[in-house]
Amino acid sequence: MTGYASVQLAMAPEAEGRAGSARRLGLEIRSVNSRFLDLSLRLSDELRAQEPALRALLTQQLKRGKVEVRAFVDTDESAALAEPTPRLLQRLGAVQDAVRSWLPDAAPLTVAEALRLCANAGAPAQDWSAPMLELAQRALDDMVAAREREGERLAAMLQDRLAQLRALARQAAPLVPQLVEQQRQRFMERWREAMQLAEGTAVPEAAQDRALSEATAFAIRIDVAEEITRLQSHLDEIERLLKKGGEVGKRLDFLIQELHREANTLGSKSAAMDLTRISVDMKVLIEQMREQVQNIE
Structure with a gap:
């Protein structure tokens, strides 16, 4: 998810144990969407020694996102310059x-x-480890708060898509029994037509059984009750994870893949235009969810 924070910490000359102008430690951190954690650190020369500790802090608290960190030390130009000897x-x-x-x-x-x-010249080397980590933690807290606000907006969007998918599943459920009954009637009509054409001749008694068997096979082939049940189960689990919060991005990724699989199967078993339309509408909603879920930590 996206986020940005910028913090600064003033360092008085006395705090640095040296004479001269006051200095200011600044740190900016920004994050954009990415499926994995990608860190990019841009540190001024005085702060390069702090890169391992800073990288460890970031990887400990962030799991996803393309994160760019910029840290620098500024000298207060308004302070009086010490005259060199x-x-x-x-x-x-x-x-x-x-x-x-x-x-x-x-x-x-x-x-x-x-x-x-x-x-x-002659100044003792400044130890930036403590102020750097303090500043980085403040920036992380601010950025995480911004990402949490974005996460709330994403959760609301996902809840809306879940409601739409549930409505489509409810539309699909009664269609299958109707299709099965229509196909059974069609097979029986063909059997009766065959009986009328065969008047006066011997018609195998197995003809009606054959028609009923074909109707049964058709019913099994187009039955999507199992897919709808699994789809609803996945929707329940996604809703549970959204309410739970925390690091749920990878689990949501997996569940979205399973949703897409069930919607594809629903479309492949479709024997009516209404069921095909429902499958297509489901896949559109699932793809919209996939694009956002890949950014959730």
């Missing part, structure tokens, strides 16, 4: 000269790059 600038210039002596085509440092390098 002459000794630090001299050292930076010496390093640049050494690099350009070997790489004469290298571009010279800009003022912004020099300020950034001086600000980071």
